[in-house]
Amino acid sequence: xxxxxxxxxxxxxxxxxxxxxxxxxxxxxxxxxxxxxxxxxxxxxxxxxxxxxxxxxxxxxxxxxxxxxxxxxxxxxxxxxxxxxxxxxxxxxxxxxxxxxxxxxxxxxxxxxxxxxxxxxxxxxxxxxxxxxxxxxxxx
Amino acid sequence: xxxxxxxxxxxxxxxxxxxxxxxxxxxxxxxxxxxxxxxxxxxxxxxxxxxxxxxxxxxxxxxxxxxxxxxxxxxxxxxxxxxxxxxxxxxxxxxxxxxxxxxxxxxxxxxxxxxxxxxxxxxxxxxxxxxxxxxxxxxx
DNA sequence: GATGGTTCCTCCAGTCACTGTAGGAGCAAG
DNA sequence: CTTGCTCCTACAGTGACTGGAGGAACCATC
Numbered sequence: 001x002x003x004x005x006x007x008x009x010x011x012x013x014x015x016x017x018x019x020x021x022x023x024x025x026x027x028x029x030x031x032x033x034x035x036x037x038x039x040x041x042x043x044x045x046x047x048x049x050x051x052x053x054x055x056x057x058x059x060x061x062x063x064x065x066x067x068x069x070x071x072x073x074x075x076x077x078x079x080x081x082x083x084x085x086x087x088x089x090x091x092x093x094x095x096x097x098x099x100x101x102x103x104x105x106x107x108x109x110x111x112x113x114x115x116x117x118x119x120x121x122x123x124x125x126x127x128x129x130x131x132x133x134x135x136x137x138x139x140x
Numbered sequence: 141x142x143x144x145x146x147x148x149x150x151x152x153x154x155x156x157x158x159x160x161x162x163x164x165x166x167x168x169x170x171x172x173x174x175x176x177x178x179x180x181x182x183x184x185x186x187x188x189x190x191x192x193x194x195x196x197x198x199x200x201x202x203x204x205x206x207x208x209x210x211x212x213x214x215x216x217x218x219x220x221x222x223x224x225x226x227x228x229x230x231x232x233x234x235x236x237x238x239x240x241x242x243x244x245x246x247x248x249x250x251x252x253x254x255x256x257x258x259x260x261x262x263x264x265x266x267x268x269x270x271x272x273x274x275x276x277x278x279x280x
Numbered sequence: 281g282a283t284g285g286t287t288c289c290t291c292c293a294g295t296c297a298c299t300g301t302a303g304g305a306g307c308a309a310g
Numbered sequence: 311c312t313t314g315c316t317c318c319t320a321c322a323g324t325g326a327c328t329g330g331a332g333g334a335a336c337c338a339t340c
Contacts, residue, residue, distance in 0.1 A: 157327090157328080159327080159328065160326085160327065160328080163327060167326085178334075178335050179335085180335080180336090198326085204325075204326070
């Protein structure tokens with residue numbers, strides 16, 4: 001309510017680029033704010049909170065559809081939170097799978113690098129490790 | 141060399157969709173293969189290996205530019221492998237960072253879910269956890 | 281040899297979540 | 311009044327694909 005913010009100020013306060021804010025407006029994540037005489041967007045503290053919420057959720061890897069759902073839920077605080085729970089749960093599963101995959105990859109990269117004799121490619125395990133795995137074919 | 145493969149067979153053997161194979165051809169990751177009378181692409185075992193190499197590298201999160209560099213290196217086995225080593229090294233750093241970030245996220249998601257009272261959104265910690273963090277503003 | 285089903289061809293548009301650019305207008309300070 | 315910054319819209323580009331249209335080719339069967 002207090003002190004209108006320009007898109008640049010909102011950008012700095014929430015840590016989201018102005019172009020991205022306009023993109024979020026078009027995508028329906030951020031509302032169309034009131035405008036000044038000169039047609040500039042005017043934001044308030046509520047917008048800072050909403051945008052920071054979006055940024056945080058995006059950083060946590062929630063996709064825009066999920067963020068939209070979460071925002072709709074938080075806009076209707078009388079609603080059932082089971083959906084929010086489910087979104088977070090789905091996300092947790094995906095995150096665990098990614099961690100497992102990346103941990104395996106880390107081991108593989110370390111092995112690759114430690115075995116690389118710093119010689120020619122013919123002796124290089126970086127290439128070979130990838131090529132080796134190429135033979136294992138099917139399941140990921 | 142033995143037994144020509146159709147794009148469909150290559151697709152099945154390497155676990156990469158035919159459309160994606162054509163896309164890789166356009167992007168220069170896969171070579172333009174010989175064609176049949178009827179203008180169909182003809183692949184061999186070498187293509188299966190190359191495509192599997194690409195698939196594996198992509199699954200490990202190497203971006204196309206890196207895959208291209210690795211492929212060029214493996215195409216010239218007399219070259220220096222320092223570059224391959226460097227690509228893998230850069231990647232290892234990024235992978236470690238990703239794992240750290242995802243592990244933090246996992247903890248946060250678990251906390252969110254365990255605290256969700258399965259009631260209305262007003263009491264829901266999933267939303268609140270996101271909103272809470274929204275206040276923490278600046279650095280990510 | 282006609283038929284039908286599958287696979288393949290090219291070309292092009294769409295996806296996601298932005299990012300960047302062009303070309304202009306508004307605004308505040310010197 | 312001019313300089314320089316921020317902001318406006320509109321649109322094109324990114325990466326890494328994915329999907330569809332519309333047509334040709336191949337294969338098996340009748």
